Amino acid sequence: MEDPGFVRGLCRVYAAMLFAYPRDFRLEYGAEMQQFFHDRCRELVRANSGCSAWFRFGMRNLMDWIVSTVREHRAAPRQTSGARKLIQEWAVTLLLFLFVTTTMVQAYVVPTGSMENNILIGDHMLVDKVGFSNTGNNWTSYVLPNRQVKRGDIIAFRYPQDVRQTFVKRVIGLPGDHIQLQNKQVIRNGQPLEEPYAQHTSTHADDDRDNFPTAAAPAAFANHVQDGEVVVPPDMLFVLGDNRDNSLDSRYWGFVPRDYLVGKPLVIYWSYDGSTKDFETWNIEHLEDVALHFFTKTRWSRTLTAP
Amino acid sequence: MPKPDLLPLTPPVFHILLALADEERHGYGIMQDVARQTNDALLLGPGTLYGCVKRMLAAGLVEESDERPDLELDDERRRYYRMTALGRDTVRAEASRLAGAVSAAKAKLGLAGGK
16 A cells, blocks of 8 residues: 555654664664554554544654653663763863853954053953953843943954954043043043053154044044044944054044954963064964073063953 | 562553563554553553663563564564563562552442442
């Protein structure tokens, strides 16, 4: 007797469902279970069963499948074969690693001195990606402790001119703040800032670097200047580097959108005395240099300090 | 003698043993006989049935049979199972345990025997 098409389909579905059972059980009884299922279908066809009988049959088999797969997995002896165990352990490690590095912390190396003397060229740091609330609408912001960005925070963010690069700067202005620089002195909301963290390397006062904003300020500020002050728009941040005279920061390219925030530098895990090009692009000389001078050129006093 | 730790049997195991008490059967035949015994109250699915069979084989209650009695329905994928002596003792012990339980229930509930 030729089976109706839907019976053949059901049998194929059931054959696929057998893969939920432990491998040993499936190999031992899978063929018989398929035969059993097929027999039951044939019997229902012979009895000219209606929809409700087929429905009950389907539900009963579904229940049977759920209960017995769970039971057989519990009963199955744990696989202790060395290779399999190794693969399992590494898979878990890899998954955890991917989870942690993509959602919680990420390692960065600083190639420029724009935050000197607080962050140096060659500082390798971990950035906490969940410490600020609503960073990229991450679900972890509902689970893990976090807070709003404050003025004076050091932050890592995507460089708005090239989002592949991550910059580290200090937050000077929050949305609504009025910012102005007069002869290197930052004035926020009318108050001159006391900035012990900032350093100046030249006495010369440049326009747009040390007096800001001027008529030549970047186009990004065009609609955000009031009475000679930049007003930070909603969901934007105004950032400056601590190495004030050598820093490519908001003064030159505009605001940082709040969504570009990556996180908060957490800890410097290794600081190595090198040049900008060593940390920007991979080169064999740098590798050789590290191999030869690891102990002398590592800045041990910075290891495991917070930036 | 039945191993005391096998008792009480679960209803599927008890009925599977009963199904094999009179003849060797394959899986689907066991399921059909259990349905007859219980008036369709216990319809074993394939996962439950073969899970039980696996444990009953391990406990020595049933064994695989080499004979293939049902020639016209025969299929090489089918395996036939038969009850061992241990299985027979175990299902007897379970039946008398159940009989004891039923008579205790009758005494407590004041049910007239058989009616």
